[in-house]
Amino acid sequence: MKVIFLGATRGMGRALARELARRGHSLFLLGRSERELEKSARDLELHGAPAPVGYARCDLGQPELFEGALAAAEAALARADTVVVTAGLFATQEELEANAELAAELLQVNFTNTILFCEAARRRLLARGGGTLCVFSSVAGERGRKPVVLYGAAKGGLTRYLEGLDHRYYAQGLRVVTVKPGFVRTSMTIGLKPPPFAGEPDRVAKTVVNAIERGRTVVYAPPIWACIMAVVRRLPRFVMRKVNF
Amino acid sequence: MTTEELRQATSPQWCSPPVLVAGWGRFPVCEARLCANEDLGLVTPHGSLSRGLGRSYGDAALPAKRGDALTSTVLADRLLSFDPETGILRAEAGCPLWRIIELFLPRGWFPPVTPGTKFVTLGGMVAADVHGKMHHSQGTFGQHVTSVLLEVADGRRIECSPEHETELFDATLGGMGLTGHILEVAFRMQRIPSPWILEEVETFPNVPALLSALHQAGQHWPFTVAWADLLNPPPLFGRGALMKGRWALPHEAPSRLPQPPKSMKLPAVFPNWFLQPWMIRWFNRVYFYRAQRVRGRRVVDPESFFYPLDAVLDWNRVYGPRGFTQYQCVLPAEQGLEAHQRLLDRLLELQAPVFLAVIKDCGQEGRGILSFPRPGISYALDMPLSNRTQQIVDDLNDIVVKGGGRIYLAKDALTRPEHFRSMEPRLERFLTVRRKWDPTLRFRSALSARLFGDDP
Ligand SMILES: Cc1cc2nc3c(=O)[nH]c(=O)nc-3n(C[C@H](O)[C@H](O)[C@H](O)COP(=O)(O)OP(=O)(O)OC[C@H]3O[C@@H](n4cnc5c(N)ncnc54)[C@H](O)[C@@H]3O)c2cc1C
Ligand SMILES: NC(=O)c1ccc[n+]([C@@H]2O[C@H](COP(=O)([O-])OP(=O)(O)OC[C@H]3O[C@@H](n4cnc5c(N)ncnc54)[C@H](OP(=O)(O)O)[C@@H]3O)[C@@H](O)[C@H]2O)c1
Numbered sequence: 001m002k003v004i005f006l007g008a009t010r011g012m013g014r015a016l017a018r019e020l021a022r023r024g025h026s027l028f029l030l031g032r033s034e035r036e037l038e039k040s041a042r043d044l045e046l047h048g049a050p051a052p053v054g055y056a057r058c059d060l061g062q063p064e065l066f067e068g069a070l071a072a073a074e075a076a077l078a079r080a081d082t083v084v085v086t087a088g089l090f091a092t093q094e095e096l097e098a099n100a101e102l103a104a105e106l107l108q109v110n111f112t113n114t115i116l117f118c119e120a121a122r123r124r125l126l127a128r129g130g131g132t133l134c135v136f137s138s139v140a141g142e143r144g145r146k147p148v149v150l151y152g153a154a155k156g157g158l159t160r161y162l163e164g165l166d167h168r169y170y171a172q173g174l175r176v177v178t179v180k181p182g183f184v185r186t187s188m189t190i191g192l193k194p195p196p197f198a199g200e201p202d203r204v205a206k207t208v209v210n211a212i213e214r215g216r217t218v219v220y221a222p223p224i225w226a227c228i229m230a231v232v233r234r235l236p237r238f239v240m241r242k243v244n245f
Numbered sequence: 246m247t248t249e250e251l252r253q254a255t256s257p258q259w260c261s262p263p264v265l266v267a268g269w270g271r272f273p274v275c276e277a278r279l280c281a282n283e284d285l286g287l288v289t290p291h292g293s294l295s296r297g298l299g300r301s302y303g304d305a306a307l308p309a310k311r312g313d314a315l316t317s318t319v320l321a322d323r324l325l326s327f328d329p330e331t332g333i334l335r336a337e338a339g340c341p342l343w344r345i346i347e348l349f350l351p352r353g354w355f356p357p358v359t360p361g362t363k364f365v366t367l368g369g370m371v372a373a374d375v376h377g378k379m380h381h382s383q384g385t386f387g388q389h390v391t392s393v394l395l396e397v398a399d400g401r402r403i404e405c406s407p408e409h410e411t412e413l414f415d416a417t418l419g420g421m422g423l424t425g426h427i428l429e430v431a432f433r434m435q436r437i438p439s440p441w442i443l444e445e446v447e448t449f450p451n452v453p454a455l456l457s458a459l460h461q462a463g464q465h466w467p468f469t470v471a472w473a474d475l476l477n478p479p480p481l482f483g484r485g486a487l488m489k490g491r492w493a494l495p496h497e498a499p500s501r502l503p504q505p506p507k508s509m510k511l512p513a514v515f516p517n518w519f520l521q522p523w524m525i526r527w528f529n530r531v532y533f534y535r536a537q538r539v540r541g542r543r544v545v546d547p548e549s550f551f552y553p554l555d556a557v558l559d560w561n562r563v564y565g566p567r568g569f570t571q572y573q574c575v576l577p578a579e580q581g582l583e584a585h586q587r588l589l590d591r592l593l594e595l596q597a598p599v600f601l602a603v604i605k606d607c608g609q610e611g612r613g614i615l616s617f618p619r620p621g622i623s624y625a626l627d628m629p630l631s632n633r634t635q636q637i638v639d640d641l642n643d644i645v646v647k648g649g650g651r652i653y654l655a656k657d658a659l660t661r662p663e664h665f666r667s668m669e670p671r672l673e674r675f676l677t678v679r680r681k682w683d684p685t686l687r688f689r690s691a692l693s694a695r696l697f698g699d700d701p
Contacts, residue, residue, distance in 0.1 A: 009283065010283045010320075011283075014283070036283075036284070039323055039325060040323065042323075042324070042325055042326060043323040043324045043325070046324040046327055046348060047324070047348060048348070186320075187259055187281060187282045187283060187320055190259055190260065190261050190279075190280075190281055190282075191259070191260065191261065191262070192262075193262055
């Protein structure tokens with residue numbers, strides 16, 4: 001595969017990019033800090049990605065950069081067939097309620113701008129006859145829940161968008177992979193108390209690469225979260241009003 | 246607000262809520278906040294100490310004061326560069342050894358020195374100046390380190406090496422994190438002729454025979470280690486096996502790559518009563534018997550050779566919540582083995598519950614001011630914690646002080662400061678360098694509070 005990757009510098013993105021590199025796939029990195037991108041590019045080469053791993057600046061806060069960044073990636077990779085998006089912001093519901101500016105930024109980045117980025121990527125993939133678009137949403141988008149009202153709303157919207165994309169463009173060769181992580185231990189979640197079944201990025205990475213390679217549409221990672229969410233989706237409203245998860 | 250500022254606002258310190266942390270021995274246990282980030286620079290300001298994978302046994306990676314923040318390095322784990330001409334690999338301090346082995350063994354490279362587990366970070370390997378089965382041939386890890394990027398107390402980042410800021414470099418090797426946060430490490434990897442190990446096992450009826458064979462073997466074999474049964478009563482007491490190894494030559498080795506061995510996970514912490522001396526006595530008999538059976542040469546994969554204990558992840562859980570300690574000391578051997586005999590006699594007298602005993606041959610002392618190994622024989626003794634353990638450690642330390650030996654800080658939890666001072670004439674020099682770079686003693690640990698008298 002030839003993969004354009006937004007978010008490979010940290011967390012699950014770092015682990016996923018490494019897993020792709022180990023399996024010998026070509027990579028081009030997009031992200032907001034050149035210094036971090038440079039270091040991650042070298043790390044991925046040492047993990048087995050064909051050298052050189054190139055990179056370009058692309059900030060989800062600045063949609064005007066999307067086209068240029070994707071063009072640079074396509075020029076470097078020649079016929080990129082996969083786009084992966086793990087980039088995203090997280091903040092607790094309390095923090096978001098206390099800080100309207102932060103809430104606006106999070107909704108903008110995780111919903112509108114992520115979708116705009118996916119639109120740009122989708123157009124390029126379709127123009128060359130199809131390809132894979134793998135995007136990290138979240139189990140937080142499955143049900144409105146007390147600790148993730150705003151974050152979950154953005155992720156829920158993103159999930160719905162990805163579902164529509166799959167329906168609309170499947171026939172033209174677009175393969176959409178929606179990843180729904182449960183709680184995974186990364187710096188994004190370091191301040192939170194881990195629940196049971198917390199996952200590790202390296203395991204998530206293996207699950208996701210397998211899903212991409214096998215063309216699965218929706219992936220829960222760790223997989224146990226599929227069962228957990230199946231229950232949570234069915235809980236009656238009066239229960240959801242009571243419980244704190 | 247820029248996104249960066251927003252991010253600061255979302256998780257101002259990248260710190261966990263207070264959690265219980267411990268070393269590999271699960272004793273002592275202490276509350277701490279762990280601050281972790283891929284970008285170490287964001288979390289070094291908070292931490293009074295860096296912590297890697299927590300494979301030191303005692304209190305070396307624990308906070309001096311309950312609830313203090315530690316900088317956890319494990320997310321800063323990138324490889325930064327590798328030069329196949331010189332073999333120099335540079336990586337971030339949280340990079341685990343297993344990652345390096347996984348990536349470089351198939352390409353014909355191996356770290357020149359490895360401890361008995363691959364679940365350690367480069368930062369931890371430098372801070373403890375680790376040694377392994379190859380100490381008599383290759384020295385400590387620090388001897389292969391070409392440079393360390395260190396963040397010192399005032400926040401400056403200093404690249405120190407055998408050529409530059411040498412005093413700080415020497416204090417950092419084996420300095421147990423007390424000179425600052427190690428951010429990056431560069432060291433020389435070793436070329437290997439094949440990814441397989443040629444191993445030879447021999448058994449001996451008593452410790453003196455084992456020691457002389459260990460010493461002999463060191464002249465010809467780059468890797469040696471001995472295991473001894475110090476739990477069964479005589480005449481079984483002191484029986485042991487000597488493992489010798491070297492990299493197999495291409496014609497001796499299979500042409501395929503070794504498969505990383507599958508490891509098993511223990512589901513939970515076992516109850517305290519689970520592990521009983523009689524079980525280990527039987528285990529030791531079986532182990533000895535098996536060693537007799539496999540005597541002779543065979544080709545094995547390097548992971549089972551270097552890391553037999555890694556086959557069971559979390560094996561420390563079998564000791565139960567009480568935890569255990571590893572007492573590791575080195576005793577000089579130039580002037581006879583008197584102190585060694587006293588140590589063994591004392592263990593017998595005390596009926597010390599030594600569940601695992603590993604004996605190693607140490608070569609020349611390295612350059613780390615507080616680095617552990619010195620010429621002689623090292624004994625590593627695993628014992629479950631009980632109300633007798635302090636007494637046993639005190640008694641053994643008496644013998645080590647008289648015998649001119651010293652203990653290994655990366656394993657220690659119970660040594661008293663008086664004992665430590667009498668076995669470490671080098672301590673003053675270390676503390677002088679430390680005070681020069683860190684006059685307010687910003688960096689401290691439970692170990693430095695216990696042994697160096699730092700205020701908690
Ligand atoms: C099964 C087993 C076998 C072992 N065998 C051996 C052996 O054969 N030889 C040997 O020498 N050791 C051995 N050890 C001990 C181990 O190698 C050392 O304790 C090593 O330091 C552990 O690394 P870590 O990353 O887990 O560090 P931690 O245990 O987290 O920390 C150890 C020390 O290093 C400091 N430190 C860690 N990272 C940094 C950093 N980035 N900057 C500054 N200071 C830092 C900490 O403050 C602490 O003082 C063994 C341990 C186990 C569990
Ligand atoms: N961790 C969890 O438990 C969890 C659960 C459910 C869903 N998720 C989702 O899974 C994805 C990955 O999570 P993670 O925990 O791995 O996150 P992470 O460790 O915080 O990593 C986030 C990545 O996104 C990049 N990024 C953030 N904001 C960006 C922006 N404005 N422009 C460009 N790149 C940006 C970061 O790059 P920089 O290096 O520039 O910071 C980083 O590479 C996210 O979408 C998250 O919402 C996570």
